[in-house]
Amino acid sequence: MSDITLSVPDISCNHCKESIESAVAPLDGVTSAEVSIDERNVAVGFDGSDATLAAIKDAIEAQGYEVAS
Ligand SMILES: [Cu+2]
Numbered sequence: 001m002s003d004i005t006l007s008v009p010d011i012s013c014n015h016c017k018e019s020i021e022s023a024v025a026p027l028d029g030v031t032s033a034e035v036s037i038d039e040r041n042v043a044v045g046f047d048g049s050d051a052t053l054a055a056i057k058d059a060i061e062a063q064g065y066e067v068a069s
Helices: 014-024 050-062
Strands: 002-007 030-036 041-046
Touching: 002 050, 014 030, 014 041, 014 050, 041 050
Parallel strands: none
Antiparallel strands: 002 041, 030 041
16 A cells, blocks of 8 residues: 655645545545545555556546646
């Protein structure tokens, strides 16, 4: 298991939090997803594979947000 925090500068409100969390949490290999609105990031627990990480970033970007890191 790995944890990663992705910076997503466009996060601004509860709507952003809900859309990102509900897009990321159901992905295969993801165990947890939590958006911090104040810190504008997404903390994700996942299986550590590059494919899962790529899918996480894709899912966030598909919601219309840029992943900065
Ligand atoms: Cu928002």
